[in-house]
Amino acid sequence: MTKITLHQGKDKAAWQLHPWVFSGAIAKMDNKPANGTVVRVFNAADEFIAFGVYNAFSRVAVRLLEWNPERTVDGDWWRDRLKRSIGLRKHLLTADNTTVRLVFAEADFLPGLIVDKYGDFISIQVHSSGAELVKATIVDELVAQLDPRGIYERSDLKSREHEGLPDANGLLYGETPPEFVDVVENGIQYKINIVEGQKSGFYCDQRDNRWLTAQYAKGKRVLDCFCYSGGFTLNAFKQGAAEVVSVDSSALAMETLKRNVVNNGFDGDKHISVQSDVNKYLRKLGEDGERFDIIVLDPPKYAPSRSALDKASRAYKDLNRRGLMLLESGGLLATFSCSGAMDIDTFKQVIAWAALDAxxxxxxxxxxxxxxxxxxxxxxxxGEYLKGLLVRVV
Structure with a gap:
């Protein structure tokens, strides 16, 4: 097993259990390991820090896995970590919630691995060379733990390019998911597309926020922007919204949303679906003098890195300014950012600027x-990437 020694003063984060070792922190290696293989990491005083997996392509040259020198990082280690991660979520799987994230990469000490359960199917994303090398073990353990109908991979991620890995999409076990897989979230039925949908098929990270926002929706006119398959729309209808306008640029998203409205028995006459660029549509609504009681803005990631934060802040400000202009006194804006580079204090400042301009x-x-x-x-x-604010116009 290759021994990697860090520069003096570059070991503090590793001692504090941070899982990333950047290439610039490495002083020497006793040989060059293959990408994805397990290495031993030491400090300049030759003290053992942790085991990790190495990748020569990535700025994150080592992803640390295990700090106990007595443990062996092998197939059983990965199986044990998977069991623990799944066990911590089993209480979330109920008749009212059949979709859950079972593995959240570094947060679960499993760098480069995302596992989502969608009803009887599992969708996985592998975005590190370490997880790629043990993918067969991961699939085998998921089958043993969960007995799914099928496991489908959606590893078409920019991060794989940084790891020197090609895209990988396809069936890993069992049946290929049908065009629409049935899931339930917050007691609402969804038909989602795992094979062609965005990310791994569905955004279960907004489960709680959809429900919380919907508590204000009874009798209200709601605008759901970047609606995708309709999470905020459907929760609003369940809580008695008078009308919901749903906007997304994706034809597949709008088709899926329409199915979800019908399948839940909601009144289609109260629902308006609009396939459009959201910013253009918000501009048109403003020109037409439209007003809403609640507006949801849940855009894609505008800031993929800190270097993009200034540009992203301007985009967030302009988007929220347009939204706020469609609200009267007492109106509510539920606005979100999934950009990890933007912290909540910066996001608040951006919304404050948007309000000033509006x-x-x-x-x-x-x-x-x-x-x-x-x-x-x-x-x-x-790992804290999703943040949002409920804003009231006074």
């Missing part, structure tokens, strides 16, 4: 976070 006085009345199946590991704060 000529609106606002109050922050609730903060939204990611749910418990997307935990934030204390030694890895980078």
């Amino acid at each position: 000529g609106k006085e606002i109050q922050f009345i609730r903060q939204f976070i990611q749910p418990e199946d997307h935990p934030v590991r204390a030694s890895f704060p980078e």
Whole structure:
């Protein structure tokens, strides 16, 4: 097993259980390991720190796995970690919730691995060379633990390029998921597309926030932007919304949403679906003098890195300014950012600037976070990516 020694003063984060060792922190290696293989990491005083997996392509040259020198990182180690991660989520799987994130990468001490359960099927994403090398073991353990109808891989991620890995999509076990897989979240039925849908098929990270936002929706006119398969729309209807306008640029998303409205027995006459660029549609709504009681803004990641934060802040500000202009006094804006590079204080400042430009006085009345199946590991704060605000116009 290759021994990697860190530069003096570059070992603090590793001792504190942070899972990333950057290439610039490495002083020497006693040989060059193959990508994805397990290595031993030591400090400059030749003290053992942790086992990790190495990758020559990535800025994160070593992803640390295990700090106990008595443990062996082998197939049984990966199986044990998977069992623990799944066991911590089993209470979330109920008749009212059949979709849950079972593994959240570094947060579960399983770097580069995402596992989502969608009803009888499992969708996985592998975005590190270490997880790639043990993929067969991972699939075998998921079958043993969960007995799914099928396991489908959606590893078409930019991060794989950084790891020197090609995209990998396809069936890994059992049956190929049908065009629409049935799941339940918050007691609402969804038909989701695992094979062609966005990310791994569904955004279960907004489960709690959909329910919380919907508590204000009874009798209200709601605008759901970047609606995808309709999470906020359907929760609003379940809580008695008078009308919901849902907007997304994806034809597949709009088709899926329409099916979900019908399948849940909601009144289609109260639902307006619009396939459009959200910013253009918000501009048109403003020109037409439209007003709403509640607006949801759940855009894609605008800031993939810290270097993109300034540009992303301007995009968030403009988007939220347009949304706020469609609200009168008492109106609510539920606004989100899934950009890990943007912290909650910066996001608040951006929304405050948006309100100033929109000529609106606002109050922050609730903060939204990611749910418990997307935990934030204390030694890895980078895992806290989803944040949101419930904003009231006064």
